[in-house]
Amino acid sequence: MAAKHRVIPIFIPQKACPFRCAYCNQFAIAGQDHILSPEEVDGIIQQHLATIPEGSHIRIAFFGGSFTGMSIEEQNQYLDVAYPYVQNGKVEGIQLSTRPDYITPDILENLQRHGVSLIELGAQSLDDEVLQAAHRGHTVQQVQEASSMIRQHDFELGLQMMIGLPGDTRAKALSTAQLIADFGATCTRIYPTLVVPHTRLANDYAEGRYKPLALEEAVDWCKDLYLFFQEKDITVLRMGLHPSEGLLSGSGYLAGPFHVSFKELVMSAIWHDRIMEQLHGEPLAEAIITVPAGEINYAVGYGGANKKRFPNVSFLIEK
Numbered sequence: 069m070a071a072k073h074r075v076i077p078i079f080i081p082q083k084a085c086p087f088r089c090a091y092c093n094q095f096a097i098a099g100q101d102h103i104l105s106p107e108e109v110d111g112i113i114q115q116h117l118a119t120i121p122e123g124s125h126i127r128i129a130f131f132g133g134s135f136t137g138m139s140i141e142e143q144n145q146y147l148d149v150a151y152p153y154v155q156n157g158k159v160e161g162i163q164l165s166t167r168p169d170y171i172t173p174d175i176l177e178n179l180q181r182h183g184v185s186l187i188e189l190g191a192q193s194l195d196d197e198v199l200q201a202a203h204r205g206h207t208v209q210q211v212q213e214a215s216s217m218i219r220q221h222d223f224e225l226g227l228q229m230m231i232g233l234p235g236d237t238r239a240k241a242l243s244t245a246q247l248i249a250d251f252g253a254t255c256t257r258i259y260p261t262l263v264v265p266h267t268r269l270a271n272d273y274a275e276g277r278y279k280p281l282a283l284e285e286a287v288d289w290c291k292d293l294y295l296f297f298q299e300k301d302i303t304v305l306r307m308g309l310h311p312s313e314g315l316l317s318g319s320g321y322l323a324g325p326f327h328v329s330f331k332e333l334v335m336s337a338i339w340h341d342r343i344m345e346q347l348h349g350e351p352l353a354e355a356i357i358t359v360p361a362g363e364i365n366y367a368v369g370y371g372g373a374n375k376k377r378f379p380n381v382s383f384l385i386e387k
């Protein structure tokens with residue numbers, strides 16, 4: 069069996085962000101009340117390594133803030149904890165997420181010297197009006213320039229996107245996906261926008277100026293985006309926010325398309341359409357549908373939804 073990919077997540081909420089984007093309150097979402105010190109980071113890495121099976125492909129991931137917004141000295145305090153694990157072969161690399169306007173050649177050269185292999189930029193939308201409404205503080209052109217610099221320095225590039233930000237539309241989300249491909253990303257994450265307490269978006273929501281996507285809408289948009297990225301060979305690392313303590317308890321968001329199994333909903337919907345196509349639009353028709361082993365749960369559908377919708381379909385696992 070192929071070795072599994074594992075990520076050791078180090079969450080540094082809003083660290084080094086120049087301000088808060090309109091929708092963001094990482095502390096509320098994560099239910100984490102402080103920023104980890106480099107010493108705490110080492111403890112987390114060791115705890116994870118103790119439980120990850122040998123032979124796994126492991127990466128240490130710094131996310132939740134703007135890593136490269138820290139001074140080089142502060143970045144190195146964290147990297148100096150993580151890099152020895154790359155050097156001694158216990159992990160394969162380090163990845164981090166940051167803002168597109170915090171990328172310079174000096175920053176990239178320092179990251180190269182410290183075992184970082186993947187840089188994910190929060191692009192969120194590649195439409196300037198949406199970026200402005202979300203108070204992101206950067207433009208599409210800055211994402212393009214940072215992406216190009218990252219690729220020139222031989223890092224793997226990830227571009228994360230959000231859907232349903234103020235002013236976003238399905239067409240804008242699809243053109244964002246197209247630009248993510250054009251800018252050379254090899255991976256992405258798709259996050260539906262949630263209304264999180266103590267944010268500008270929460271005020272706009274309370275005053276009726278912002279309406280989040282409904283869950284069905286978000287699933288529908290993601291379906292198209294996922295298929296697009298699949299066709300472009302861009303790995304979708306995540307769809308939907310991680311069901312953190314804050315989100316599960318309900319204290320971390322006020323409204324919006326959160327679902328604990330968001331990806332499963334999207335994949336079920338994709339399989340729904342595939343099956344419907346094979347049945348030529350006749351849900352009660354009989355058929356045997358061949359499914360790759362890893363996708364059987366998606367084909368049967370979340371909560372058996374596709375099994376119920378297509379009662380005369382049998383699923384055969386591909387050999």
Ligand code: SF4
Pocket residue numbers: 081082083085086087088089092093094132133134167190
């Ligand atoms: S840059 Fe990212 S982490 Fe920082 S405030 Fe904006 S969305 Fe939140």
